[in-house]
Amino acid sequence: MTRKKKAFILFLIIFSFVYIIKTIAKDYTITITESLPLGIYKLTEAKDIKVGDIVQFTPSKEEMELIYYRGYLPRYAKTLLKEVAADYSNRNEIEIRQDVFFKLLYVSGKNYGPILKKDSNGREIEKINLDELKPKNNSEYLLLSPHMKSYDSRYFGLIRKDQILKKAELKIKF
Template structure:
């Protein structure tokens, strides 16, 4: 059996302490961080950043339109959460192409596209080449290729963005230590 170093034990203890904070404070610490417990992005905590213009590569928390939220909720993809966490894959002027096999952002492969979800139910099919319109962004979760995101519904208004966030402590970060 492998013996853990003191550093790994302290880091693991710190991780679980940080993970427990929202439960100790009833998951409400406004203005500090957001806890992500969905599969679209790494599980863990994200620091809320000051507002600034959105650019490709940012991670944002946004409110999906009612019909998208309803579909995701009906299929059990959310726990009733009204906010989604995704990466901004494309912004105004960027081009994206969605084919039966993948999504391409400005000509570069960004991930696969499925026709059915994990339960075998059909997913919305968006195909073609598009240019992101002013006041819009394309949300994508490249961490989890099966995520319900812009590859199935396209771009969304920037007005849906609630906050920018940055990973503070995630399960992906913890993998570095083990």
């Protein structure tokens, strides 16, 4: 077998391997922050979104630039995963309670943790008021994480249905 033929066969094997991995991997994502349990999540069609679902979404361009600028995520991360804490059906169950030290965000009795004034590097975080956290129609969602330092809807606001790409389900926990 000639050298060119061997190189071509090697190229075909590598190309086939990469193609197979990319085809399989498009339906999975890996969390790299502690906002949700670290692991591999299977992605499925984002239909019939309800409270409690975990969704993959794209924040606004401005929010992604802030996320990159502050180093919350590396630039190769193009989407986020968060839990749907509220939709229009439970919008009136969103409340802020004053603790001894913090304002705590509750949704349907579940404590999602404090609304912080500063991030972990001491930089100011712009927060949103209670009315801005309440979905105003069936195509808006409050996406949160119970992790204390999660950058989520309490800071960037509601997410529209058209920003949600997929539903996610944890398959392998690290």
